[in-house]
Amino acid sequence: MIGSKINLKDMTLSDIEDFCLNLGEKRYRGEQIFRWLYKGISSISEMSNIPETFRIALDEKAYIGMVSIEKKYQSKIDGTVKYLLKLEDGNIIESVLMEYSYGLTACISTQVGCGMGCSFCASTIGGMIRDLSPGEMVDEILSMMRDSNRRISNIVLMGSGEPLANFDNVIKFLEIINSKAGLNVGMRHIAISTCGLVPQIKKLAKLDLQITLAISLHAPNDEIRKRLMPIAQKYTIKEVLDACREYIKITNKRITFEYSLIKGVNDSIENAYELSRILKGMLCHVNLIPINEIREREYKKTDSKGVKEFKAILESKGIEVTIRRELGSDINAACGQLRKNYINYMVRV
Numbered sequence: 033m034i035g036s037k038i039n040l041k042d043m044t045l046s047d048i049e050d051f052c053l054n055l056g057e058k059r060y061r062g063e064q065i066f067r068w069l070y071k072g073i074s075s076i077s078e079m080s081n082i083p084e085t086f087r088i089a090l091d092e093k094a095y096i097g098m099v100s101i102e103k104k105y106q107s108k109i110d111g112t113v114k115y116l117l118k119l120e121d122g123n124i125i126e127s128v129l130m131e132y133s134y135g136l137t138a139c140i141s142t143q144v145g146c147g148m149g150c151s152f153c154a155s156t157i158g159g160m161i162r163d164l165s166p167g168e169m170v171d172e173i174l175s176m177m178r179d180s181n182r183r184i185s186n187i188v189l190m191g192s193g194e195p196l197a198n199f200d201n202v203i204k205f206l207e208i209i210n211s212k213a214g215l216n217v218g219m220r221h222i223a224i225s226t227c228g229l230v231p232q233i234k235k236l237a238k239l240d241l242q243i244t245l246a247i248s249l250h251a252p253n254d255e256i257r258k259r260l261m262p263i264a265q266k267y268t269i270k271e272v273l274d275a276c277r278e279y280i281k282i283t284n285k286r287i288t289f290e291y292s293l294i295k296g297v298n299d300s301i302e303n304a305y306e307l308s309r310i311l312k313g314m315l316c317h318v319n320l321i322p323i324n325e326i327r328e329r330e331y332k333k334t335d336s337k338g339v340k341e342f343k344a345i346l347e348s349k350g351i352e353v354t355i356r357r358e359l360g361s362d363i364n365a366a367c368g369q370l371r372k373n374y375i376n377y378m379v380r381v
């Protein structure tokens with residue numbers, strides 16, 4: 033919002049239709065306006081099929097929000113692009129564009145910073161500043177599409193922030209980008225990653241969306257998890273896994289468990305056996321991630337031999353496993369690291 037004006041990109045199609053009705057216009061104008069937003073216009077005056085009198089009335093109540101590209105880093109190895117985007121209030125967020133065999137994938141932030149405090153993550157070092165609005169998340173996608181001049185077919189909510197701590201805005205964002213009159217990104221092409229907020233996982237299950245849910249597990253037992261993730265003080269692994277079983281029962285969707293391998297912390301052979309025991313019989317898949325080393329933390333990544341051994345043990349117990357491909361290693365910035373370095377730099381100059 034700017035003053036009392038509302039950002040049209042924060043609204044779903046039915047929100048805009050209701051908005052038009054409230055302004056004394058016909059409902060179908062809502063879809064015309066909604067379609068314009070995703071054609072890349074930046075001002076209401078560009079909506080050429082809307083009568084001028086209504087454009088003026090609309091302009092008094094609403095505006096089209098925009099984020100701008102502050103910096104951009106492109107990998108020479110695999111083409112991955114990391115963006116620092118500036119929000120209307122001056123806050124900076126990070127978004128990433130990656131090339132996969134199945135299409136162009138955007139990784140977006142859902143909050144400015146993060147309050148979850150995971151000890152291996154740079155995004156949380158400055159704490160949580162604020163939630164992103166649905167329109168700001170939409171604008172992460174639109175900015176990257178504009179800049180790359182390509183359609184984004186897959187979206188992962190795995191950047192800075194805990195998506196399920198910004199639940200309502202994230203759900204609204206999903207509705208907006210899924211809309212056929214807008215970007216029309218299918219729910220099956222969207223993944224949300226959570227550190228394991230049990231009530232929100234259950235709430236999400238009830239919506240029965242066809243998205244992929246990824247749980248940042250990172251430990252096979254509560255003792256190790258508590259060392260890595262403060263959220264483990266609140267919810268035990270058993271509670272998280274019970275919520276996941278409920279989620280699978282309702283949605284019939286396979287869950288992904290993300291497991292960052294940290295040398296000497298959670299990567300032993302016993303840890304692999306323990307992990308396979310707790311996931312036994314679940315409709316799931318494990319994504320092993322060689323941890324991103326960040327300057328502020330001591331953690332080191334497991335070597336590739338250790339990663340392969342860990343994977344082999346899980347597979348021997350019937351668990352499907354992948355190893356996450358490292359992208360953009362030459363623009364070496366773990367999630368949140370670019371933004372943090374940039375803010376430190378701006379404070380110093």
Ligand code: SF4
Pocket residue numbers: 146147148149150153154155156191192193194226227248
């Ligand atoms: S890993 Fe995710 S939930 Fe944890 S601090 Fe980082 S951004 Fe937040």
